Amino acid sequence: MKMIAEHRNIGLSGRIEAALDAALLRGAVSPAPPTLVEALRHSVFPGGARVRPQLLLAVASACGDDMPGLSDAAAAAVELLHCASLVHDDMPCFDNASTRRGLPSTHAVYGEQIALLAGDALIVMAFDCLARAGLAAPARVCGLVSVVARGVGMPGGIVAGQAWESERSCSLDTYHAAKTGALFEAATMAGALAAGADPGPWRTVGARLGAAYQVADDLLDAVALPGEADKPTGQDVTHTRPSAVKAFDVDGAVAHLRLLVEEAAAAVPECRGAEQLRDLVRVQATRLVPRRLIHTAA
Amino acid sequence: MKMIAEHRNIGLSGRIEAALDAALLRGAVSPAPPTLVEALRHSVFPGGARVRPQLLLAVASACGDDMPGLSDAAAAAVELLHCASLVHDDMPCFDNASTRRGLPSTHAVYGEQIALLAGDALIVMAFDCLARAGLAAPARVCGLVSVVARGVGMPGGIVAGQAWESERSCSLDTYHAAKTGALFEAATMAGALAAGADPGPWRTVGARLGAAYQVADDLLDAVALPGEADKPTGQDVTHTRPSAVKAFDVDGAVAHLRLLVEEAAAAVPECRGAEQLRDLVRVQATRLVPRRLIHTAA
Helix, strand or coil, rough: CCHHHHHHHHHHHHHHHHHHHHHHCCCCCCCCCCCHHHHHHHHHCCCCCCCHHHHHHHHHHHHCCCHHHHHHHHHHHHHHHHHHHHHHHHHCCCCCCEEECCCECHHHHHHHHHHHHHHHHHHHHEEEHHHCCCCCCCHHHHHHHHHHHHHCCCCCHHHHHHHHHHCCCCCCCHHHHHHHHHHHHHHHHHHHHHCCCCCCCHHHHHHHHHHHHHHHHHHHHHHCCCCCCCCCCHHHHHHHCCHHHHCCCCCCCHHHHHHHHHHHHHHCCCCCCCHHHHHHHHHHHCCCCHHHHHHHHH | CCCHHHHHHHHHHHHHHHHHHHHHHHHHCCCCHHHHHHHHHHHHHHCCCCCCHHHHHHHHHHHCCCHHHHHHHHHHHHHHHHHHHHEEEEECCCCCCCCCCEEEHHEEEEEEEEHHHHHHHHHHHHHHHHHHHHHCCCHHHHHHHHHHHHHEEEEECHHHHHHHHCCCCCCCCCCCHHHHHHHHHHHHHHHHCCCCCCCHHHHHHHHHHHHHHHHHHHHHHHCCCCCCCCCCCCCHHHHHCHHHHHHHHHHHHHHHHHHHHHHHHHHCCCCCHHHHHHHHHHHHHCCCCCCHHHHHHH
């Protein structure tokens, strides 16, 4: 049973990487400015855990996945938008991070101009992916574009989350919901939409999982030992940003994380692959946290 | 006859401003980060000439405009993307322009972080506009999203045009086609698509008009007297960018502009409002150029 699950997981990964590659190739058709073409590839490959598109495809599968090409495009769209947010977030005017996923960040290699354009191009590419794949089911595309836009745009998506960092005060929940929850919510809802299913029941799954993921990220930022994180840590303190660790301390944050994960798992509606999905939810939300913390609080 | 044309023009302007306002209001629903909400409005209002959405609605009208709500959304989308490109282009890592349309640029008022996020949010908002307005005609939305994405994304849209500025060499035609022509092309094609018409015949109209507009912009950048331009000039020389004035000198550029405008007008397909559209094409493409230059070369 475990082998089958792992094999299926490799299958999803293959679909995601292929869909991302196809999108980048369409953006590289000559005459295309070669440095930006390179920068786009650098911003997307090699990837991180591809958590959001994995989740999207898992939900699509649970809903029947009757148009796998559209699900793949939606998965690529969500990951392209995530990559865009990382590229812009790493820029000198934000985190000024010189590394990402263990490699130099996009602006560190190609400069600020190209990094700014790379983020913009990835956002546009994401929506183009959806439109191209949806010609056979245009009604689904309208829903997908709206759901995905809500995950990244104003008033409650990623850009809103980053903008809250410039405000004097904001609620931790509003900030986390926008910065991380919204795109997870979009991922689960888009998985259902791509398969022609009602996205409503999947909203809470994504929202809780996103909240859990952000707590895990705050924990990593606060307590990672050298080598445990693939990006600069201590950013929340450096940039005086709200954080679950500041709000609850380390043990409280771990407990909060566990609660959110259980809420996410409990929100998975009854469907063919419900149990597998609940397992995925638990694994994905905790994989970012150093094991020693999970064990301490267990 | 002239009065009717002017009245219709005021009508189009009203539609454009209302559609932009509606999009911004949707992005400001509470809880939204207030500084970014303000910055988005500052980036869009007061507008410039709204040339692209005017053109889009004029084409939609010529094609019957049977879904004015969708045409308005497409017009807003194209203008939001244009505004996004201006906000990012004005940033310190690009033109470092402190004014735009006679007012402080977005980053000059709100800082680089918020300006970067404002551009991102405007791009997302543009695609969301299309999806929301197209629920009654989803098949048109897929075409609109693709056409609009091609106008701004890779390999040949606005971001490509800006990325060519970082390359050691590029053809002036490729650069201009991407930096300006592509969104004009998208505007004319989207006008036809929004009205359910074949966008193909409208492609050349937009491409030639965009090329003309870019030549007009190069002329203004090179020779504007104080007060003639609403943004900093001399940028092409400062940033050693390709320019029609460098390639052809001033008189040659004016002659080239006139040829492009006539090609654009000639490409307007026979339709109810063909003559009016040809007039609009001629007026819009030359309105940026100081009259003394047009008169000199006439």
